[in-house]
Every structure is written in structure tokens, then in C-alpha cells.
Amino acid sequence: MSEGSHKRPWLAAFFAVLVPGAGHVYLRAWFRALLWFWMVVLSFVLFVPEELVDGVTTFDDAMALSAQLPAEAQIALFVVIGFSAADAYWQATQTRQREIGQRCPNCGHELDDLELDFCHWCTEPLTTEPGSADAELEDATSR
Structure with missing residues (x-):
């Protein structure tokens, strides 16, 4: 939209x-x-x-x-x-x-359906919500 x-x-x-x-x-x-x-x-x-x-x-x-x-x-x-x-x-x-x-939490631009870990408009990392499976996976791989 x-x-x-x-x-x-x-x-x-x-x-x-x-x-x-x-x-x-x-x-x-x-x-x-x-x-x-x-x-x-x-x-x-x-x-x-x-x-x-x-x-x-x-x-x-x-x-x-x-x-x-x-x-x-x-x-x-x-x-x-x-x-x-x-x-x-x-x-x-x-x-x-x-x-x-569907928007970047940092700049507010619409995000494409790409599987990126950052916003392609402002290049800020896209954070995941705490407690989600992606956040737990991210924490496990960063250790």
C-alpha cells in the first residue's frame, strides 16, 4: 500500500x-x-x-x-x-x-520480499522480536 x-x-x-x-x-x-x-x-x-x-x-x-x-x-x-x-x-x-x-522500523520505507537482514533503503539492521524463533537462532549463532 x-x-x-x-x-x-x-x-x-x-x-x-x-x-x-x-x-x-x-x-x-x-x-x-x-x-x-x-x-x-x-x-x-x-x-x-x-x-x-x-x-x-x-x-x-x-x-x-x-x-x-x-x-x-x-x-x-x-x-x-x-x-x-x-x-x-x-x-x-x-x-x-x-x-x-512490511515497513522498515527505522526509516518507514516499504520492504521488498527479499530475505535480507537489513533495510535496503537505510541499511539499518532489521531486528527480530525477542522470544521469536529467529531471535533465538540469532542468539545461538552469535555465541
Whole structure:
């Protein structure tokens, strides 16, 4: 990914709270965006009585409808919106972790898929995490 493509997890979650699926659109996760949007539509269809929806033609009517929603419909919509926001946040953090793993910790440049022990941009050695198999092997060979 390019350097300007860092997606903020909190912004993805915020968009998902406003409109379920919008946080995933921000992350360009198109299938998940459609999935979460249809989950809200499905929960609305399943839990909102049809007689409440009849006659809703304007925005003011829709706002009045939201005040009359039964408790199970409010809970269902709240749960779907909450999970949509949590999933958008999680997706953004996973994307960030993948991006960080492919960058030099010293200069921040993207690393090629070469098996080098140093960054080919800044020539600083690439350190391994303590406790990993590579770190233990490195310690054993340096003795």
C-alpha cells in the first residue's frame, strides 16, 4: 500500500455508526459493506411492525417512526450497528498491522520480499522480536 493509504480505525468505526457499512466503504471492504448494510435492512424488516412503516414518506415521518420503535427493534438495530462499528475498527487495525509488518522500523520505507537482514533503503539492521524463533537462532549463532 502507498504511504498515504493509512486508514484510521476510529474513523472507520465512526462512519459505521453513522451508516452501517460506511466504515467498510471507507476501508474499501466492499463485500463487508454490503453485508452490514443488508444486516440493518434485514433487522429492520424482521423487527419493525409493518403498520408503523405505512405512511412514512418524509424525513419527519421517519424521525417520528424512530421514537415509536418497539424495544426489540431498537435492541436489534443497536446490536447490528455496534457490531458493524466493531468490525470496521477491527478491519482497520488488521490492515494497519499488515502495513507496519512490511515497513522498515527505522526509516518507514516499504520492504521488498527479499530475505535480507537489513533495510535496503537505510541499511539499518532489521531486528527480530525477542522470544521469536529467529531471535533465538540469532542468539545461538552469535555465541
